[in-house]
Amino acid sequence: MTDLNNSNRGGDGSPSEEPDEEWARFERSHEDDLRDVAGSRAAKRFERHARRQKRKALLSVKDLDDGSFTDDLGAGRGPRDFTGPSILDAPDDDFTPPNPSLGRPRTSLLVFAVLLVAGIAGVIAAAFLPSLAGALGTICGTAAVIGGAGLLIMRRESRSPGRDPDDDGARV
Structure with a gap:
């Protein structure tokens, strides 16, 4: 039966190698298999999906503070808070108001x-x-x-x- 309390020790009870060394040894022994898996269609599809998800998640709701959703914007920061002169109020020298008097029809x-x-x-x-x-x-x-x-x-x-x-x- 497996001894869960001593998982850091090798099968003979001696301390196991460092995890990085074990991983490097595993990569060397399975180098051909890992290369085949990395070049597979599923791996390429996963890479494309991971790139898309990385681009999509550039801004999240969690990145925004609570003030983004409430009225603490302050004066002059909202779309209807503009207090400057309107282009409609600017004088136009070429404007001639229409003459609504049509007169009597012939x-x-x-x-x-x-x-x-x-x-x-x-x-x-x-x-x-x-x-x-x-x-x-x-x-x-x-x-x-x-x-x-x-x-x-x-x-x-x-x-x-x-x-x-x-x-x-x-x-x-």
């Missing part, structure tokens, strides 16, 4: 818009009233085309280059 614009909406509604109604479909479809279809064309032409005129909206055409 009568022609309103007439064309009403024609377009009434024409589309009439064409839809003609689809549900088969007895009036011929007359209602013709009249409302014409109204929708006239309203749409009128709005399109007005839009093109307002965007034409070189035309000032205040220019009424009067010349001296």
Whole structure:
């Protein structure tokens, strides 16, 4: 039976060699086996895994103090604690506020818009009233085309280059 109390002694009761010497002797006697194990696929996989784990564990929660998770940051250290001037408050000399006054819409614009909406509604109604479909479809279809064309032409005129909206055409 093994004598656990005297594990530092050799089988003959004499003190065993130093652990480093024993390890060196073991490495020398099993050098070929250790080289095969070190070159195995499992050993390479373990080395890659160990490198990944070493890179991953650069910062741990245990490395941070309790103040990282509480409100002891102090003034001016949080993301909403900025007290300097805002870029939105800086004066901008080129800024011109918009003129929200649209003025009265032109009568022609309103007439064309009403024609377009009434024409589309009439064409839809003609689809549900088969007895009036011929007359209602013709009249409302014409109204929708006239309203749409009128709005399109007005839009093109307002965007034409070189035309000032205040220019009424009067010349001296």
